[in-house]
Amino acid sequence: MRSGTFWTFLAGAAVGGAAAVLTAPARGEETRRRIKDKATDVTDKGGTMLADTRDAVSERARSAADNTKELVDTAGDTVRTHKDAAKEALSASRDAYRKELARR
Numbered sequence: 178m179r180s181g182t183f184w185t186f187l188a189g190a191a192v193g194g195a196a197a198v199l200t201a202p203a204r205g206e207e208t209r210r211r212i213k214d215k216a217t218d219v220t221d222k223g224g225t226m227l228a229d230t231r232d233a234v235s236e237r238a239r240s241a242a243d244n245t246k247e248l249v250d251t252a253g254d255t256v257r258t259h260k261d262a263a264k265e266a267l268s269a270s271r272d273a274y275r276k277e278l279a280r281r
Contacts, residue, residue: 183226190219 194215 187219187223194219
């Protein structure tokens with residue numbers, strides 16, 4: 178869930194809950210209890226959404242780290258392969274040069 182959606186949800190829940198409680202005819206004690214209950218509900222839902230978001234972000238970060246490690250490993254293997262090929266080509270060139278010099 179995007180951050181903006183989360184805050185919009187919380188704001189809507191708070192405004193809706195407050196409007197519902199404040200417009201209902203009830204004693205002051207009952208109204209305060211209802212406000213407290215609604216605030217607790219909103220806090221609990223917000224906490225759950227926050228935990229879910231944190232878990233999703235953590236999972237994506239782990240996945241990105243794994244993908245990055247895999248890419249780095251692959252790049253390292255590719256560099257080593259090309260380095261070995263370059264060494265072999267250089268060695269072959271050096272040998273051919275030496276053979277040519279010896280032939281003269």
